[in-house]
Amino acid sequence: MTAKELRQKYLDFFKEKEHAIIPSAPLVPENDPTVLFTTAGMHPLVPFLMGEKHPKGKRLANVQKCVRTVDIDAVGDNRHLTFFEMLGNWSLGDYFKREAIEWSFEFLVGEKWLGLDPRRLYVTVFEGDEDAVRDEESIRIWQEQFAKVDIKAEPVGEEKIVSYEKRIIPLGKDDNWWGPAGETGPCGPCTEMFYDVSPELGEVNDTFENLVKNFRLMEIWNDVFMEFNKKADGTFEKMAQQNVDTGMGLERTLVVMSGKDNVFDTEFFQPIIRKIEEICGKKYDDENSKIPMRIIADHLKAATFMIADGALPSNVERGYVLRRLIRRAVRQGKVLGIEDNFASKIAEAVVDMYKDIYPELEKEKDKIIEELDKEEVKFRQTLEKGLKKIKEIIAESRSAEKISGEKAFYLFSTYGFPLELTKEIASEHNMAVDEDLYREQFKKHQELSRTVSAGMFKGGLADAGEKAAQLHTATHLLLAALREILGDHVIQKGSNINNERLRLDFSHDKKMTLEEKAKAEELVNEAISKNIEVKCEEMTLENAQKAGALGVFGEKYGDKVKVYSIYDFSKEICGGPHAARTGELGKFKIKKEEASSAGVRRIKAVLE
Numbered sequence: 001m002t003a004k005e006l007r008q009k010y011l012d013f014f015k016e017k018e019h020a021i022i023p024s025a026p027l028v029p030e031n032d033p034t035v036l037f038t039t040a041g042m043h044p045l046v047p048f049l050m051g052e053k054h055p056k057g058k059r060l061a062n063v064q065k066c067v068r069t070v071d072i073d074a075v076g077d078n079r080h081l082t083f084f085e086m087l088g089n090w091s092l093g094d095y096f097k098r099e100a101i102e103w104s105f106e107f108l109v110g111e112k113w114l115g116l117d118p119r120r121l122y123v124t125v126f127e128g129d130e131d132a133v134r135d136e137e138s139i140r141i142w143q144e145q146f147a148k149v150d151i152k153a154e155p156v157g158e159e160k161i162v163s164y165e166k167r168i169i170p171l172g173k174d175d176n177w178w179g180p181a182g183e184t185g186p187c188g189p190c191t192e193m194f195y196d197v198s199p200e201l202g203e204v205n206d207t208f209e210n211l212v213k214n215f216r217l218m219e220i221w222n223d224v225f226m227e228f229n230k231k232a233d234g235t236f237e238k239m240a241q242q243n244v245d246t247g248m249g250l251e252r253t254l255v256v257m258s259g260k261d262n263v264f265d266t267e268f269f270q271p272i273i274r275k276i277e278e279i280c281g282k283k284y285d286d287e288n289s290k291i292p293m294r295i296i297a298d299h300l301k302a303a304t305f306m307i308a309d310g311a312l313p314s315n316v317e318r319g320y321v322l323r324r325l326i327r328r329a330v331r332q333g334k335v336l337g338i339e340d341n342f343a344s345k346i347a348e349a350v351v352d353m354y355k356d357i358y359p360e361l362e363k364e365k366d367k368i369i370e371e372l373d374k375e376e377v378k379f380r381q382t383l384e385k386g387l388k389k390i391k392e393i394i395a396e397s398r399s400a401e402k403i404s405g406e407k408a409f410y411l412f413s414t415y416g417f418p419l420e421l422t423k424e425i426a427s428e429h430n431m432a433v434d435e436d437l438y439r440e441q442f443k444k445h446q447e448l449s450r451t452v453s454a455g456m457f458k459g460g461l462a463d464a465g466e467k468a469a470q471l472h473t474a475t476h477l478l479l480a481a482l483r484e485i486l487g488d489h490v491i492q493k494g495s496n497i498n499n500e501r502l503r504l505d506f507s508h509d510k511k512m513t514l515e516e517k518a519k520a521e522e523l524v525n526e527a528i529s530k531n532i533e534v535k536c537e538e539m540t541l542e543n544a545q546k547a548g549a550l551g552v553f554g555e556k557y558g559d560k561v562k563v564y565s566i567y568d569f570s571k572e573i574c575g576g577p578h579a580a581r582t583g584e585l586g587k588f589k590i591k592k593e594e595a596s597s598a599g600v601r602r603i604k605a606v607l608e
């Protein structure tokens with residue numbers, strides 16, 4: 001089976017189960033300040049999981065591009081990736097555990113669908129704790145599924161050994177509870193499906209932990225039963241609506257479909273790996289090449305998609321994540337002996353592989369190449385300086401016969417030298433590295449950066465959500481004001497909201513004058529002072545257009561759309577969410593007006 005067939009089968013299956021197919025959201029979330037990247041298909045759906053009405057109904061399915069960097073250090077093994085595609089189906093207050101599990105089972109083992117061997121399928125469920133009880137219902141439903149194919153499936157016993165008869169594994173929150181995405185928000189117990197990728201090793205007979213650690217079982221799908229809302233005080237309250245959020249890893253599922261045991265042997269990576277081989281003249285199967293090639297392939301694929309969706313390398317937030325991925329890839333390139341710029345060549349291979357499914361790659365190809373080239377040139381310069389520095393350090397440290405942990409960490413933090421590279425160079429000079437002290441420093445630094453990013457959205461989804469809704473409403477008011485002042489040629493070209501500000505890109509080819517900016521502020525603040533109700537109506541796309549509602553560029557709408565209006569001042573087709581009344585917004589202030597690209601201006605503004 002090819003990736004294309006797998007995506008299609010999944011969507012066809014859920015279409016048959018009356019799901020509406022929605023497009024993949026971009027990797028850089030719009031109007032969501034709680035995350036840097038879209039890490040799961042449920043992410044863009046949070047408002048709907050919390051009760052907002054989705055214009056396409058209560059059953060949705062899609063293929064979503066995702067980026068996750070929590071497992072970045074595990075990339076190189078057989079299944080961890082920073083970029084992956086997730087097949088997902090959702091129930092927004094519609095079906096719950098029974099249908100979700102029955103359909104997962106049917107899709108996995110049904111002859112018409114994936115036709116996997118049910119004897120090789122193992123499942124985990126939530127074991128229960130003080131917040132929620134053991135998920136007996138899911139256990140029962142799973143037993144019924146296995147019974148359909150004459151398999152007796154029991155939960156593991158006291159000794160926790162997984163076997164042919166004991167293929168249901170209850171686990172705690174760390175494994176079987178998903179979400180919330182931020183610190184607060186929708187979440188719940190989940191049940192995960194694992195497939196035995198090495199049946200030739202005989203009957204499964206070990207702890208679940210070992211089976212996963214030794215790569216015998218590969219997780220392929222997760223069904224989350226989102227019926228709780230985690231509140232800011234850490235407690236869980238039942239939501240009014242019971243949702244289902246499922247996520248199936250496309251790359252991993254293709255692994256099990258193809259009988260392979262790792263993602264890098266599939267069509268998702270082979271063309272990239274061939275390209276790397278060609279550039280460095282080494283073979284993937286050479287002992288020292290495999291891991292660096294896997295890391296390069298994964299990281300540069302992620303970077304390519306991230307740039308296409310609007311991320312740029314920098315030292316903060318999203319840009320920092322991107323920078324780190326590119327630099328790690330370049331360093332691994334050096335391990336393979338690649339001395340010239342190569343990242344953009346890999347990106348070209350990625351664009352070729354994916355452009356049919358994700359046309360934005362082809363559209364943004366020039367930008368992707370330019371940004372990768374720029375970043376690589378910059379990093380190679382520090383890399384050279386770092387190599388000079390390490391020679392000095394080695395000379396200074398001669399008498400101690402080792403490089404101190406502090407210095408090794410300095411090489412890492414300032415020149416981006418990973419410990420492995422420092423160790424390698426040190427050993428060429430018959431020296432060691434104080435690894436324990438290095439790790440201590442590293443940990444300190446990690447804790448620091450974790451605190452920084454945790455603090456970023458302290459209030460979690462709920463608080464941030466409220467602020468985001470207000471900024472979103474302010475964006476509508478601003479667009480309306482700009483059209484009134486500058487003319488009807490002004491249309492929205494892009495919008496982004498974070499915890500502090502809104503950002504609106506709009507078509508206009510001149511710098512705004514001071515008077516124009518003051519006038520825009522005045523119009524928006526006037527609308528705020530009138531405390532107007534923000535009205536939302538559902539209608540057909542045709543009626544929305546007839547009513548004169550503005551639509552956002554290139555968006556794919558369903559048959560029914562939501563139209564938000566603020567008196568007769570603003571009327572836009574939009575998914576929401578918004579403030580209830582303009583009076584909530586506070587004082588609107590433009591912070592910056594600048595060029596964004598040819599014929600497009602960008603305004604950053606705040607609510608004080």
Ligand code: SER
Binds near residue numbers: 088223224248
């Ligand atoms: N949100 C869940 C996950 O990412 C299921 O989609 O695993």
